[in-house]
Amino acid sequence: MTKICCIGAGYVGGPTMAMIAKKCPDVQVMVVDINEERIVAWQTDDLPIYEPGLLEVVQEALGRNLFFSTDVDQGIRDADIVFVSVNTPTKTFGEGAGYASDLQYWELCARRIKEVSTSDKIIVEKSTLPVRTAEAMERVLHSGDNPVHFEVLSNPEFLAEGTAIEDLEDPDRVLIGGHETESGQKALQTLVDIYATWIPRERILTTNVWSSELSKLTANAFLAQRVSSINAISALCEATGADVADVAHAIGTDSRIGSKFLKASIGFGGSCFKKDILNLVYLCETYGLQAPADYWRQVVAMNEYQETRFVTTMLRSMFNTIASKRIAIFGFAFKADTGDTRESPAIRVCRELAGEHAKVVVSDPKAIANARVELSDLLDQIGFEEDPYAAAEGAHAIALLTEWKQYKELDFQRIYDSMAKPAFIFDGRNMLDHQALFNIGFEVYSIGKGNKTHLK
Ligand SMILES: NC(=O)c1ccc[n+]([C@@H]2O[C@H](COP(=O)([O-])OP(=O)(O)OC[C@H]3O[C@@H](n4cnc5c(N)ncnc54)[C@H](O)[C@@H]3O)[C@@H](O)[C@H]2O)c1
Numbered sequence: 001m002t003k004i005c006c007i008g009a010g011y012v013g014g015p016t017m018a019m020i021a022k023k024c025p026d027v028q029v030m031v032v033d034i035n036e037e038r039i040v041a042w043q044t045d046d047l048p049i050y051e052p053g054l055l056e057v058v059q060e061a062l063g064r065n066l067f068f069s070t071d072v073d074q075g076i077r078d079a080d081i082v083f084v085s086v087n088t089p090t091k092t093f094g095e096g097a098g099y100a101s102d103l104q105y106w107e108l109c110a111r112r113i114k115e116v117s118t119s120d121k122i123i124v125e126k127s128t129l130p131v132r133t134a135e136a137m138e139r140v141l142h143s144g145d146n147p148v149h150f151e152v153l154s155n156p157e158f159l160a161e162g163t164a165i166e167d168l169e170d171p172d173r174v175l176i177g178g179h180e181t182e183s184g185q186k187a188l189q190t191l192v193d194i195y196a197t198w199i200p201r202e203r204i205l206t207t208n209v210w211s212s213e214l215s216k217l218t219a220n221a222f223l224a225q226r227v228s229s230i231n232a233i234s235a236l237c238e239a240t241g242a243d244v245a246d247v248a249h250a251i252g253t254d255s256r257i258g259s260k261f262l263k264a265s266i267g268f269g270g271s272c273f274k275k276d277i278l279n280l281v282y283l284c285e286t287y288g289l290q291a292p293a294d295y296w297r298q299v300v301a302m303n304e305y306q307e308t309r310f311v312t313t314m315l316r317s318m319f320n321t322i323a324s325k326r327i328a329i330f331g332f333a334f335k336a337d338t339g340d341t342r343e344s345p346a347i348r349v350c351r352e353l354a355g356e357h358a359k360v361v362v363s364d365p366k367a368i369a370n371a372r373v374e375l376s377d378l379l380d381q382i383g384f385e386e387d388p389y390a391a392a393e394g395a396h397a398i399a400l401l402t403e404w405k406q407y408k409e410l411d412f413q414r415i416y417d418s419m420a421k422p423a424f425i426f427d428g429r430n431m432l433d434h435q436a437l438f439n440i441g442f443e444v445y446s447i448g449k450g451n452k453t454h455l456k
Helices: 013-023 036-042 054-061 072-078 104-116 133-141 164-169 182-195 209-240 244-252 273-286 290-317 345-355 368-374 388-392 405-409 412-418 434-440
Strands: 003-007 028-032 066-069 081-084 121-125 150-154 174-177 204-207 326-330 359-363 382-384 397-400 424-427 443-445
Touching: 003 013, 003 072, 013 028, 013 054, 013 066, 013 081, 013 164, 028 036, 028 072, 036 066, 054 164, 066 072, 072 104, 081 104, 081 182, 104 121, 104 133, 121 133, 121 182, 133 150, 133 209, 150 182, 150 209, 174 182, 174 209, 182 204, 204 209, 209 244, 209 273, 209 290, 273 290, 290 345, 290 397, 290 424, 290 443, 326 345, 326 388, 345 359, 359 368, 359 388, 368 382, 388 412, 412 434, 434 443
Parallel strands: 003 028, 003 081, 028 066, 081 121, 121 150, 174 204, 326 359, 326 397, 359 382, 397 424, 424 443
Antiparallel strands: 150 174
C-alpha cells in the first residue's frame, strides 16, 4: 500500500489530500500539522475551513484511508511520498521584505524530513514556491551523511477557494514537474499514476521542475492581471458613460480573449494573487529584469487603486463626510463561498472607512470570526452582525463587498425602510438589480457603470 504524508492541513493540504484519499482507497493518506486545533477540527463536523462539498469528501475517507495527526515526524517516517503544503507568505523582514517568499516554514519541513527519514522518499512541492526552490531543497535534504535518497517533484495546486472540490474532482489540468534523470522520471510516473486514478491522462501535464514552479506563479499573475485590466477600464467607464459590463461582454466574446475573469469589482483578494505576483517581481529583479518587474508590480498597484477609489466614491457621494455615520458591510470574505479573509479588499475598505470615523458594521455568512481577527486593532470602532438586516438597521449606507448569492435574495424594501435617508448602496461586485434598488429609493453606486441618484 502506497503511503502519503502531507505536511500542512490548510486550505490546500486538507482538501487535496481528502480528494486523493476519496479517489484512491488503496493509498493511505496521513495529513500532519503543528496546529493542533486544526488537526482536531478536521476530524469533526465543524471543519477548520468552509468549502462547499468538502465535509462529504472528508467523511467518506476519514478513518478508512484518511488520517489527521500532529505527529509530523511519524507521518514523514512512514511515508513513501511526502507532500509539503505549508504556507509561503510574503517575507516581512530582511532582504526581499514585502516581495520575496518567506521560505522558513518550507525549509523547516525539509530539515525535518532529512532528520527523521529512514527510507527513500519522493518529496512533492505542493506549496507555491519561487523558481528553483527545488534545487535549494535538494541541497538541504541531501546535506550531512543520511544515505536516504530524496527525489523532489513540483506539483503546484490550481484549485480556487470556493470551488475547491469541483476543481480537484475535475481539474482543467494537473501539472507535475520532475527532473530529467532516470530517478526523476520514475518518481514523476509514480505521482502521475495516483492522479490518473480519476483524471484523464491527457490532462496530466509533465514538465521539468523549473517550468512547473514558474507556471504556478505565471497562472496567478495572468489571472490577477485580467482583474486589474478590467478594473482599470471600469474607472474610465465611470468617467465616460460607458458601461463596464457591456465592454467586458463585447471583448469577452472574442475567442482570443475569452469571457472568464472579466468582472469589474473592488479588486482581487485571497492569500495568493498578491503574494505570488510580488514574488514574481522579486524573481525578475533578482535576475536583473527591471522592466518585467515593473510591469507585474503595476497589477498590484492597480488593485490597491481600485480599493481606495471605492472608498473615495463613498466619501464624495455622501457629502464628503462619513464621520459617525453607520455603514453596513455586506460580505467580508475575499470572495463568495469561503470564510477566508486573507488579503480581502474588505480589509482596506473597512480600515479606510474607520479612518474617516465611520461606524462600520461588518456582516458575512461565513467570515465573521476571521474578520474579527483581521480588524482586531479596531474593535472599538467596528461592530459585527452576522445578519445583514441587523447590520443595515439605522445605517446611512451599505457597501456590498463579497458576491454571496444570498445578498441577491434580500428584501431590500425592508432594508431601505430601516435605514437613515438618503439611503446609499455601493455595490462593489455589480451583482444587485440596480434599477430595482433605485425604484425603492436607494442612491445606487456601482463599479464602472452610471450611478443612479434621486439627489439633484
Ligand atoms: N489557498 C489557496 O487557494 C491556494 C491555492 C493554490 C496554492 N496555494 C499555496 O499552497 C500553500 C499553502 O496554502 P494554504 O492556503 O493551504 O495555507 P494555510 O496557512 O491554510 O496552511 C498551511 C498549514 O501549514 C502548517 N505548517 C506550517 N509550518 C509547518 C511545519 N513546519 N510543520 C507542520 N505544519 C506546518 C500551518 O500550521 C498551516 O495549518 C501556499 O504556498 C499557497 O501559496 C494556496
